[in-house]
Amino acid sequence: MRQIAWERWVDFEQDIEETDEDEDMRLVPLMIRTPLGMFNPSESMSPNKMFDCWVLHTNFPITHREQMILDNIEGIEIIKIMTKYRVFIGIGKLFNLTNIRPKIELAMEITKESSIAKIMQEIEGKDKWAVAIYSDGKHKTIFPVDGRDFEEDIEILRSGEAANIITSDEF
DSSP, X not given: OOOEEEEEOOOOHHHHHHSOOOHHHHHSOOOEEETTEEEOTTSTTSXXXXXXXXXXXXXXXXXXXXXXXXXXXXXXXXXXXXXXXXXXXXXXXXXXXXXXHHXXXXXXXXXXXHHHHHHHHHHTTOSSOEEEEOTTSOEEEEOOXXXXXXXXXXXXXXXXXXXXXXXGGGO
C-alpha cells in the first residue's frame, strides 16, 4: 500500500539568532543549504519566509506522474524532487497543509483504495458534487438537490469538522 509521511522543513534560523557569536563571525554572511539552493536565513527570499515548507516522504518512487499531480494542486507553489522517495514542497502563505494534504492523498491514491473507489463510484456521471473528507478517513458526498442552494450546502460542510472539501469545480 502506498504511504506518505510529512516532515516540517526548518532552516534553523532560531538556533542561529540565539547563539552568542563573536564580533568577527557577524561580519561573515551566514548561508545555509536548502533544497532550493544557498540562502541567508535572514533574507526575505529565504524559503521559510516565502513558503510553509514541508518534506514529503514516500514508500513509492516519485515519477513525472506524481510531480504533475503535485503541480496541479492549488496552494503548492514549489516542488523540488530531492531523492527518489522525497520531495520538498513549498505551500503558499495563504494556504495550509491541513487543506492540501487530503487533496494530495486522494490524487496520489494514498487514501484507502476502498474509499477512493467508493468516492469515484458516488460521483461518476454527476456534473456537480462535493466531497468532505474527515481526519478519521471517512467522507460525505453531496450533490445539488432541487429547491436547495448547493453552494449553501457546501458552506455548511466547510463550517463543520471536515479536514478538506473537494468540489467538482476544482477538477
